[in-house]
Amino acid sequence: MKVTVVGAGNVGASCADVISYRGIASEVVLLDIKEGFAEGKAMDLMQCATNTGFNTQITGVTNDYSKTANSNVVVITSGIPRKPGMTREELIGINAGIVKSVAENVLKFSPEAIIVVVSNPMDTMTYLTLKATGLPKNRIIGMGGALDSSRFRYYLSKALDKPSNDVSAMVIGGHGDTTMIPLTRLASYNGIPVSEFLSKEELEKVAADTMVGGATLTGLLGTSAWYAPGASVAYLVDSILNDQKKMIACSVLLEGEYGQNDICLGVPCIIGKNGIEQILPINLDENEKALLAKSADAVRNMNADLKSVLA
Ligand SMILES: NC(=O)c1ccc[n+]([C@@H]2O[C@H](COP(=O)([O-])OP(=O)(O)OC[C@H]3O[C@@H](n4cnc5c(N)ncnc54)[C@H](O)[C@@H]3O)[C@@H](O)[C@H]2O)c1
Numbered sequence: 493m494k495v496t497v498v499g500a501g502n503v504g505a506s507c508a509d510v511i512s513y514r515g516i517a518s519e520v521v522l523l524d525i526k527e528g529f530a531e532g533k534a535m536d537l538m539q540c541a542t543n544t545g546f547n548t549q550i551t552g553v554t555n556d557y558s559k560t561a562n563s564n565v566v567v568i569t570s571g572i573p574r575k576p577g578m579t580r581e582e583l584i585g586i587n588a589g590i591v592k593s594v595a596e597n598v599l600k601f602s603p604e605a606i607i608v609v610v611s612n613p614m615d616t617m618t619y620l621t622l623k624a625t626g627l628p629k630n631r632i633i634g635m636g637g638a639l640d641s642s643r644f645r646y647y648l649s650k651a652l653d654k655p656s657n658d659v660s661a662m663v664i665g666g667h668g669d670t671t672m673i674p675l676t677r678l679a680s681y682n683g684i685p686v687s688e689f690l691s692k693e694e695l696e697k698v699a700a701d702t703m704v705g706g707a708t709l710t711g712l713l714g715t716s717a718w719y720a721p722g723a724s725v726a727y728l729v730d731s732i733l734n735d736q737k738k739m740i741a742c743s744v745l746l747e748g749e750y751g752q753n754d755i756c757l758g759v760p761c762i763i764g765k766n767g768i769e770q771i772l773p774i775n776l777d778e779n780e781k782a783l784l785a786k787s788a789d790a791v792r793n794m795n796a797d798l799k800s801v802l803a
């Protein structure tokens with residue numbers, strides 16, 4: 493199985509690292525616009541093979557899309573990351589043009605590929621990719637919920653002082669500091685509602701920390717995070733390539749689901765060899781429904797800025 497990762501920067505290289513280390517694909521092509529950069533990242537990663545024991549073939553190319561031909565999955569991480577103090581939404585001006593041209597280029601050589609969109613603002617970039625390519629909705633997947641849910645589980649595990657793998661929890665909605673919706677009501681510690689262990693105030697703090705999880709890391713690192721984002725992309729790619737049918741919150745085109753239309757937003761999906769195989773309807777309470785509607789409004793406002801790129 494072949495995976496192309498466009499953008500060999502922090503997230504792209506980290507994702508290629510996890511995909512190869514875990515043997516998720518036999519071939520990974522890293523493509524970047526910066527001369528020699530992807531080649532260097534691929535060489536560095538390949539020199540891990542004997543010590544970490546993987547067999548994936550990683551190749552780096554400078555803007556040569558012919559080398560990406562017949563990829564099963566293409567991950568788009570190309571574009572700029574935010575700096576401390578910025579929102580993801582501020583990246584739209586530069587990233588929209590990059591994402592659109594990358595999506596068009598990859599499809600010339602991999603017309604059957606499933607595309608995973610990572611570049612920010614992710615929900616809007618997913619919508620742009622869908623509109624620009626005209627691909628069926630199951631083949632365009634926005635990655636955000638997998639990462640936000642892993643951060644939610646991290647903050648819950650810290651509050652509970654228990655391992656995060658014993659915590660089950662999901663974040664839906666937009667992948668933005670104010671549009672994420674951590675589903676605290678449904679979070680559990682080994683099947684027991686977390687509200688049995690944590691106070692309302694503690695749970696509110698966990699949700700608030702989760703929502704600004706990316707901003708917190710950007711403040712600490714000077715650029716946005718990459719290890720957990722890279723691992724989250726690999727988790728999603730694994731579910732596609734190995735047809736695992738995992739339930740993962742992903743940004744997908746909604747056509748009536750959750751009362752929304754013509755928008756890509758994070759909702760629980762079944763992910764398998766066909767990409768988005770099902771959008772799972774879950775019963776939200778009135779507060780959660782209102783938060784989802786508000787989140788959709790904000791993402792829709794952002795999508796309106798795509799007019800000139802899509803014209
Ligand atoms: N969806 C998520 O959960 C999530 C998580 C982390 C980062 N991100 C986003 O992913 C993007 C990448 O972040 P990063 O930290 O890897 O940034 P980075 O700057 O480290 O890497 C981006 C790479 O894209 C390359 N690039 C730019 N234009 C290109 C083009 N036209 N074709 C090919 N390559 C091109 C750059 O040369 C660079 O190497 C950012 O927009 C960031 O906000 C999203």
Ligand SMILES: O=C(O)C[C@H](O)C(=O)O
Nearest residue numbers: 574580612706707716717
């Ligand atoms: O925070 C960012 O800007 C990058 C990414 O969306 C993240 O959540 O880590």
